[in-house]
Amino acid sequence: MAVVKLQRPKLGPGEQIYLTALLKGFILTMTHAVKSLLGKSMGAKGLASSGLGVTMQYPEQTWDAHLPEYYRGAPALVTDEQGRERCVSCQLCEFICPPKAIRIVPGEIPSDDPWAKVEKRPVEFDIDMIRCIYCGMCEEVCPEQAIYLRKDYVITGLNRKEMVHDKDKLYQIGGVRTGLVNKWNELK
Amino acid sequence: MILLIILIKIIALTFFVVLPLVPMSVFFERRFSAIIQDRVGPNRVGIPLTLFGFKKDCSILGIGGLVQPIADGIKLFLKEDFTPKHVRKAFYWLAPALTVAPALITACAIPFGTPISLFGYTEKLVIADIDIGPLFIFAVASLTVYGIAIAGWASNSKFPFLGGVRSTAQMISYEIALGLSIIPVLLYFGELNLSSIVQQQAEHGWLLLPLWGHDATHTLASKLLFWFPAAISFLIFTISIFAETNRMPFDLPECETELVGGYHTEYSSMKFALFFMGEYAAMVVGSALIITLFLGGWSLGFGTDSWISELSIGGFGFGGLVHMGIFLAKVVAFILFFILVRWTIPRFRYDQLMKLGWVIFFEAALVNVFLAALIVAAPHLAAAITAIGAVLLIIVTAAIIWVARVSETKPPILRA
Numbered sequence: 001m002a003v004v005k006l007q008r009p010k011l012g013p014g015e016q017i018y019l020t021a022l023l024k025g026f027i028l029t030m031t032h033a034v035k036s037l038l039g040k041s042m043g044a045k046g047l048a049s050s051g052l053g054v055t056m057q058y059p060e061q062t063w064d065a066h067l068p069e070y071y072r073g074a075p076a077l078v079t080d081e082q083g084r085e086r087c088v089s090c091q092l093c094e095f096i097c098p099p100k101a102i103r104i105v106p107g108e109i110p111s112d113d114p115w116a117k118v119e120k121r122p123v124e125f126d127i128d129m130i131r132c133i134y135c136g137m138c139e140e141v142c143p144e145q146a147i148y149l150r151k152d153y154v155i156t157g158l159n160r161k162e163m164v165h166d167k168d169k170l171y172q173i174g175g176v177r178t179g180l181v182n183k184w185n186e187l188k
Numbered sequence: 189m190i191l192l193i194i195l196i197k198i199i200a201l202t203f204f205v206v207l208p209l210v211p212m213s214v215f216f217e218r219r220f221s222a223i224i225q226d227r228v229g230p231n232r233v234g235i236p237l238t239l240f241g242f243k244k245d246c247s248i249l250g251i252g253g254l255v256q257p258i259a260d261g262i263k264l265f266l267k268e269d270f271t272p273k274h275v276r277k278a279f280y281w282l283a284p285a286l287t288v289a290p291a292l293i294t295a296c297a298i299p300f301g302t303p304i305s306l307f308g309y310t311e312k313l314v315i316a317d318i319d320i321g322p323l324f325i326f327a328v329a330s331l332t333v334y335g336i337a338i339a340g341w342a343s344n345s346k347f348p349f350l351g352g353v354r355s356t357a358q359m360i361s362y363e364i365a366l367g368l369s370i371i372p373v374l375l376y377f378g379e380l381n382l383s384s385i386v387q388q389q390a391e392h393g394w395l396l397l398p399l400w401g402h403d404a405t406h407t408l409a410s411k412l413l414f415w416f417p418a419a420i421s422f423l424i425f426t427i428s429i430f431a432e433t434n435r436m437p438f439d440l441p442e443c444e445t446e447l448v449g450g451y452h453t454e455y456s457s458m459k460f461a462l463f464f465m466g467e468y469a470a471m472v473v474g475s476a477l478i479i480t481l482f483l484g485g486w487s488l489g490f491g492t493d494s495w496i497s498e499l500s501i502g503g504f505g506f507g508g509l510v511h512m513g514i515f516l517a518k519v520v521a522f523i524l525f526f527i528l529v530r531w532t533i534p535r536f537r538y539d540q541l542m543k544l545g546w547v548i549f550f551e552a553a554l555v556n557v558f559l560a561a562l563i564v565a566a567p568h569l570a571a572a573i574t575a576i577g578a579v580l581l582i583i584v585t586a587a588i589i590w591v592a593r594v595s596e597t598k599p600p601i602l603r604a
Binding site: 022025026028029030032033035036037041042044050052053054055057 | 220222223224225226227228231528531532533
């Protein structure tokens with residue numbers, strides 16, 4: 001690598017005395033202070049500030065309305081239009097999951113069930129939210145489009161057990177998702 | 189009776205005026221720095237009345253976060269007070285006390301206001317009205333360095349040690365500029381008693397704002413002429429106070445990037461809090477001293493002070509308390525300036541700091557002393573002698589600047 005000689009700028013007498021630079025600095029910080037008190041800081045609008053600086057004050061104000069389309073929050077299972085669980089417990093998500101947060105116990109669908117030809121569904125489906133890294137691999141790998149990353153980000157619990165989302169919880173977060181996969185739907 | 193009054197004054201002024209200013213300045217520090225950085229800062233802590241069964245928490249004056257310093261204090265009290273195995277115990281315990289005590293002792297020479305009178309007694313609002321005010325303050329304030337140096341040494345570990353050494357060198361360097369820079373002020377007032385200095389400023393205009401109270405001995409021209417050495421003094425004195433209190437741009441003794449935490453690396457809990465308090469108490473007293481010397485202390489200015497000091501209801505002359513309020517307002521304003529400086533100016537490099545102290549401030553203060561002496565003495569001297577003095581001063585100044593320039597070694601140019 002070639003040696004680059006750094007040429008320091010020549011300072012005029014006003015700059016050498018240093019006081020003008022100090023004054024400029026004070027003016028800069030004070031403009032920041034005044035602007036942040038007036039809620040006119042740079043970027044305050046884009047960050048939906050609370051009117052003091054650029055900060056959004058969390059529990060009262062939340063990002064919910066500002067979350068982008070591609071936001072990856074808690075993973076959840078979804079059901080289709082007819083209330084069928086989409087998951088066929090192929091366990092691809094369990095295998096792809098980098099932190100091994102997903103645990104699935106597959107089970108057979110009894111022959112008298114209207115969806116008997118789907119053959120399999122999960123008996124248990126746990127996602128350990130302490131381990132989950134929100135990478136979205138499960139969503140990407142799922143052939144049935146049964147697992148999605150929703151926009152929930154406030155996942156709390158008082159102990160480790162509460163932090164494991166079981167099947168009920170996952171369906172509760174996920175809800176119903178219409179469209180896309182219709183291969184089990186005889187009406188179509 | 190006198191003893192009782194003194195005791196009351198000590199307790200009231202130190203523990204109810206100066207000490208509360210410490211958590212207040214911490215609060216201001218956090219809030220103001222947050223505002224400067226486009227943040228919010230602590231704005232939620234209130235009195236937790238819900239703990240006692242009330243419906244709502246109470247925030248004082250409707251401003252959340254005012255109780256934050258108390259919460260901080262409680263946090264520090266509840267932390268484990270850990271003493272590492274490798275420290276020198278006695279000194280390790282002594283050091284925090286040695287940093288706080290001098291800062292609080294210096295508060296005793298500062299005049300907080302005009303006398304208040306109650307039940308026929310008239311009392312000055314100053315704990316010790318001594319005739320060597322600034323000297324006493326410098327003498328005691330420079331003892332703070334013992335606390336820091338001892339903390340650095342007693343911690344028996346390398347980073348605190350370096351912090352302590354740095355602090356000692358810094359204090360010694362800036363003590364000189366500090367002492368020399370107020371000589372013009374003392375020459376002008378002919379007085380070392382801080383109460384009388386403030387009284388003079390109240391009557392004839394603040395040192396940096398001499399716009400009222402002109403008479404034969406204090407003409408407007410002479411006061412405006414003295415404004416220049418006063419301004420130089422103010423600049424040097426203020427910056428030296430920054431260095432003395434280890435505040436930013438000069439907080440090299442606790443420079444996190446190089447020394448972890450500096451001299452208090454090994455301290456925890458309340459011992460650390462004492463260092464913290466000592467720093468802020470020094471800041472409070474420092475700004476009080478600057479205001480007393482240069483910005484008119486408790487006086488409101490423009491000839492209103494004699495009227496204010498006469499205010500009374502019944503036998504209770506409360507003018508002094510009004511003056512105290514004015515004084516404290518000025519102190520708080522100056523503390524805000526301290527904070528503004530902290531978030532504006534980046535930290536100095538250590539050699540730059542030493543150069544600033546020894547090569548620039550020391551010389552500038554010295555020349556300033558002669559300049560002030562010439563201006564003060566000029567009316568009493570023949571014009572020729574004054575002119576000779578001025579020429580000599582210019583020659584000396586030029587010589588000093590020349591020496592400073594020549595002595596500066598240029599770094600060798602790096603070649604590829």
